[in-house]
Amino acid sequence: MGILTRRLVGMVLLAAALASGVLGIGSRAAQAHPHVWITATSELLYTEDGAITGVRHAWTFDDMFSTYALQGIESKTKGVYSHEELAALAQTNVESLKEFGYFTFAKADGKKQKFLEPTDYFLEYRDGLLTLHFTLPLKTPVKSRELALEVFDPTFFVDFKYADKDPVKLVGAPAACQASFQRPNDGTASAQTLGEQNFMSGENSNFGAMFANKIAVACP
Amino acid sequence: MKRVFGRVAPRGFARGLMFCALALATVLMLDAVVHVLLAQTPFGGARPGAEPQASGIVGWLLAKQSEFYREMSATIRSAKSDGSAVWTLLAISFAYGIFHAAGPGHGKAVISSYLVANQETARRGVVLSFASALMQSLVAVLVVGIFAWLLNATAKTMCGAERVIEIASYALIAAFGARLVWVKGGGFMRALQAQQPIPATAMATHSHAHEHQHAHKHGHDPDHHDHGQHHHDHHHEHDEHGGHSHGPVPSELAGPGGWRRGFGAIVAVGLRPCSGAILVLVFALAQGLFWAGVAATFVMGLGTAITVTAIALMALSAKDLARRLSGARDGGGALFMRGVEFGAAGLVLLFGVGLLFGYLAAERVTCF
Numbered sequence: 001m002g003i004l005t006r007r008l009v010g011m012v013l014l015a016a017a018l019a020s021g022v023l024g025i026g027s028r029a030a031q032a033h034p035h036v037w038i039t040a041t042s043e044l045l046y047t048e049d050g051a052i053t054g055v056r057h058a059w060t061f062d063d064m065f066s067t068y069a070l071q072g073i074e075s076k077t078k079g080v081y082s083h084e085e086l087a088a089l090a091q092t093n094v095e096s097l098k099e100f101g102y103f104t105f106a107k108a109d110g111k112k113q114k115f116l117e118p119t120d121y122f123l124e125y126r127d128g129l130l131t132l133h134f135t136l137p138l139k140t141p142v143k144s145r146e147l148a149l150e151v152f153d154p155t156f157f158v159d160f161k162y163a164d165k166d167p168v169k170l171v172g173a174p175a176a177c178q179a180s181f182q183r184p185n186d187g188t189a190s191a192q193t194l195g196e197q198n199f200m201s202g203e204n205s206n207f208g209a210m211f212a213n214k215i216a217v218a219c220p
Numbered sequence: 221m222k223r224v225f226g227r228v229a230p231r232g233f234a235r236g237l238m239f240c241a242l243a244l245a246t247v248l249m250l251d252a253v254v255h256v257l258l259a260q261t262p263f264g265g266a267r268p269g270a271e272p273q274a275s276g277i278v279g280w281l282l283a284k285q286s287e288f289y290r291e292m293s294a295t296i297r298s299a300k301s302d303g304s305a306v307w308t309l310l311a312i313s314f315a316y317g318i319f320h321a322a323g324p325g326h327g328k329a330v331i332s333s334y335l336v337a338n339q340e341t342a343r344r345g346v347v348l349s350f351a352s353a354l355m356q357s358l359v360a361v362l363v364v365g366i367f368a369w370l371l372n373a374t375a376k377t378m379c380g381a382e383r384v385i386e387i388a389s390y391a392l393i394a395a396f397g398a399r400l401v402w403v404k405g406g407g408f409m410r411a412l413q414a415q416q417p418i419p420a421t422a423m424a425t426h427s428h429a430h431e432h433q434h435a436h437k438h439g440h441d442p443d444h445h446d447h448g449q450h451h452h453d454h455h456h457e458h459d460e461h462g463g464h465s466h467g468p469v470p471s472e473l474a475g476p477g478g479w480r481r482g483f484g485a486i487v488a489v490g491l492r493p494c495s496g497a498i499l500v501l502v503f504a505l506a507q508g509l510f511w512a513g514v515a516a517t518f519v520m521g522l523g524t525a526i527t528v529t530a531i532a533l534m535a536l537s538a539k540d541l542a543r544r545l546s547g548a549r550d551g552g553g554a555l556f557m558r559g560v561e562f563g564a565a566g567l568v569l570l571f572g573v574g575l576l577f578g579y580l581a582a583e584r585v586t587c588f
Contacts, residue, residue, distance in 0.1 A: 072372050
């Protein structure tokens, strides 16, 4: 190899190495991994005339995070926490969640909807797990033919998995409205489905929007 | 370890190793490109309509480590009644550490860039990676030990402390990068000047560089960081005289204060504890098994160190290969390598600033 050729090859290699470094960092940003697991159920609240007013979430944290969150919280009886004893923590929770848009993203007929700050929030402690209940009111109640609601953490620090039983309920919705629910199609939200087969097809390992739990309501 | 990395590997072996490193780098690069093209933006919401099918290896690693992590809480619980479960816990923690470090953060990028910028040896790369991972574990144990165990502070307070530490760490990385850029930028400019083809000015340029080096030496002598610079100038001087790029001679690196040089990198990277370790420690504390959590944290750090080391060594081999291929026959090769070091220094600065201002989401500390 001549000197020129060698230098050329060297430069290409280096550019490739640097590019992989930079791109690698950029892409890893979207590939954080969860430290908090939430099992969720959601109720979509409707008025009598068929407008959606908000969403009522119940999020149960995994035992590691539940224990972490309870650190330093005093209770009268050991291992039993009343709603009152957890009130301050619940408030911290909903206040902190604001920064992340409550991990809830709504669109009515394709138009993005805004939420107000949560109401009726409290924490419940049962069997070592904390469940955060809160209602997320829509800024303006809206009647729409198609409503799309997504629940996920875009940075994937939190892994949302909807409950197996009754994940989504419509409350007071017109009888004609039909709800459908789609779980994220990646295997990481449900690690038990992980296997060599779907790993090879690459279907279990996509990151980003595919963590989204998608709720759709069609009202003709 | 000392013996293995101190010995000069046979040529064929070295070449084979580099080929492997190169192949791996290529795979990672392709993987990264795919991710960048397909993944949603980290700043906004989801990219509409995109249903990315991310590639296997990294995705699999991350899915795997989630699995290990979730097994940890159950294992700590059972360790309360069954002491042998601690061994299971340690095994899981070790595996978790290895897989976990494949995710963002943990200083892989910063350490790798630093090693490339500062012409460090593989041996030093190993030591830096292990030391920074150990320090991350130590900080996690200290944070939980002080805030949760001694003060019985709430998670909110602890998380606030974590955030402060995080910002300090990022600021340190940025400052560290800025210093590297300053030093390596100087080396690059001088190599550029030495490259001037007119023979009449070559001598003038040379003597100028010489003076410059002297001024630096005297100006910063009390600062121990100067050793890095000293070494660099020395090496650079070599290039100018003979027009060769020899690469660092081991004896040069073992100079006085040699090991202290990497101290800044260890502190900057190691200061920031892993959120996962903090959660595990608090959980273990609540189960009355703090010591098991501490042991798990350090074993986790060991696993992390192995992954970080592998990536750091890969970066070093890539640089070495680039240096060989770029041809050490004339000054061009030296200039090229100065440029590489300058670029790597720039990357460290970029990481620090990016992390500090949240453009690069490392493992974010989430308080809620």
